[in-house]
Amino acid sequence: MKKIISMLLALALLLGCGAALAEAAEKTQMGTLEMKGAFTLKCAIPENYKLMVIEETPEKLYAQLVPEDQKKPCVTISIAYNDEYSDVERMNDLPEEQLKRIEASFIQMDDVKFEYRETGLGTKILVVTEDDSDEDGDTDFVDIYSIYKGFETEFVMTPGKDPAAEDDDVDMTEDQIKMLVDFITGIDFVDAAK
Numbered sequence: 043m044k045k046i047i048s049m050l051l052a053l054a055l056l057l058g059c060g061a062a063l064a065e066a067a068e069k070t071q072m073g074t075l076e077m078k079g080a081f082t083l084k085c086a087i088p089e090n091y092k093l094m095v096i097e098e099t100p101e102k103l104y105a106q107l108v109p110e111d112q113k114k115p116c117v118t119i120s121i122a123y124n125d126e127y128s129d130v131e132r133m134n135d136l137p138e139e140q141l142k143r144i145e146a147s148f149i150q151m152d153d154v155k156f157e158y159r160e161t162g163l164g165t166k167i168l169v170v171t172e173d174d175s176d177e178d179g180d181t182d183f184v185d186i187y188s189i190y191k192g193f194e195t196e197f198v199m200t201p202g203k204d205p206a207a208e209d210d211d212v213d214m215t216e217d218q219i220k221m222l223v224d225f226i227t228g229i230d231f232v233d234a235a236k
Contacts, residue, residue, distance in 0.1 A: 071086070071087045072084055072085070072086055072087070073085050073086070073087045073093035073107075075093075075095070075103055075105055075119065075121065077100075077103060077121055077191075077193060077234075078100055078234075079100070079234055080191050080192075080193065080234055081190060081191055081193075081231050081232060081233055081234055082231075082232045082234065083121065083195065083229055083230075083231060083232075084229065084230045084232055085225065085226065085228065085229040085230075086225050086228050087107065087225070088107070088221060088222060088225050090109060090110045090111065090114075091107045091108060091109050091110070091117075092107070092108055092110075093105060093106075093107055093108075094106050094108055101122065101123040102120070102121060102122040102123065103119075103120075103121040103122075104118070104119065104120055104121075105118075105119040106118050106119065107119065107197075107222075109202065111202070112202055112203050112204075112205070113202040113203065113204050113212045114202045114212075114218065115199050115200060115201055115202055115214050115218055115219070115222060116199070116200055116202060117197050117198065117199045117200075117222060117226065118197070118198045118200070119195075119196070119197050119198075120194075120195070120196045120198070121193050121194070121195045121196075122193065122194055123192055123193050123194075124189075124192065124193070124194050125192075127189050127192045127193075127194065128192045129192070130189050130191075130192060131190075131191060132165045132166065132188075132189065132190055132191075132231075133165065133166040133167065133168070133188045133189040133190070134164070134165065134166045136189070141168075144168065144187070145168070148170045148172075148185065153172065153173040154170055154171070154172050155170070155171045155172075155173075156168060156169070156170055157169040157171075159227045161188075161227065161228070161229050161230055161231065162228060162230050163230050163231065163232075165188060165190060165230075165231050166188065167186055167187065167188040167227060167229075168186070168187045168188065169184065169185075169186050169223060169227070170184070170185040170186075170187065171183075171184050171185075171219075172184075172185070182201075183198055183199060183200050183201075184198075184199040184214075184219055184222070184223060185197070185198050185199075186198075186199075186223065186226050186227065188231075190231040191231075195231075197226045199214070199219070199222050199223075199226075201213060201214050202214075
C-alpha cells in the first residue's frame, strides 16, 4: 500500500513539474527576422514585449522590440548589408585592428564601455553601453552589434517614455538592462540553407 501511495505522489509531482515547465515556456516566445536568402535571426522575446517589423528590403531590415508598458526600454533592430564586410562570414573572423576601428566609431560618445560576448552558436557580438554626460550615471543606451554574412546587425536599447513626466525619458534600471541584454545576446544566426 505504501508503494502505491509513493508512486501516486511521485506521479503527481512529475505532472506538477511538467505543467510548471509548460507554463514557463509559454511566457517566452521566439521571434524570427529573416534576411531572405542570407540567414534568419532567432531571438527570444522578453515577456510583455512584441516584435514588430518596420521596414524590410533584401539589403536591410528595421524592426523593434516594443514593450507593452511604454515606460520600459525599447529595442530598435537594424540589419543592413555593408559591402565593406561582403567577405566576412562572422564578426569572429575580423582581425583585432578592424575590431578596434569598430570600437572607435562608438568612442565619440560620452562614456562608453565595451564587452564582447558570443551567441549560443558562437558568433561574436559587441555590447556597447553609453552613460550620459549629465553626471547622474544613468545609462543613455545599450548597443549590441555584430556582423554576419556581410550584414551588420545592431540592437539599440533606449529608455522608455513617461508621458506624464516633464522629462519624459524613464531611467533604465540595471535589472532591465541585464534582462534585455541577456535576451538579445541569446540570438542565433541561422543560415538560410538550414
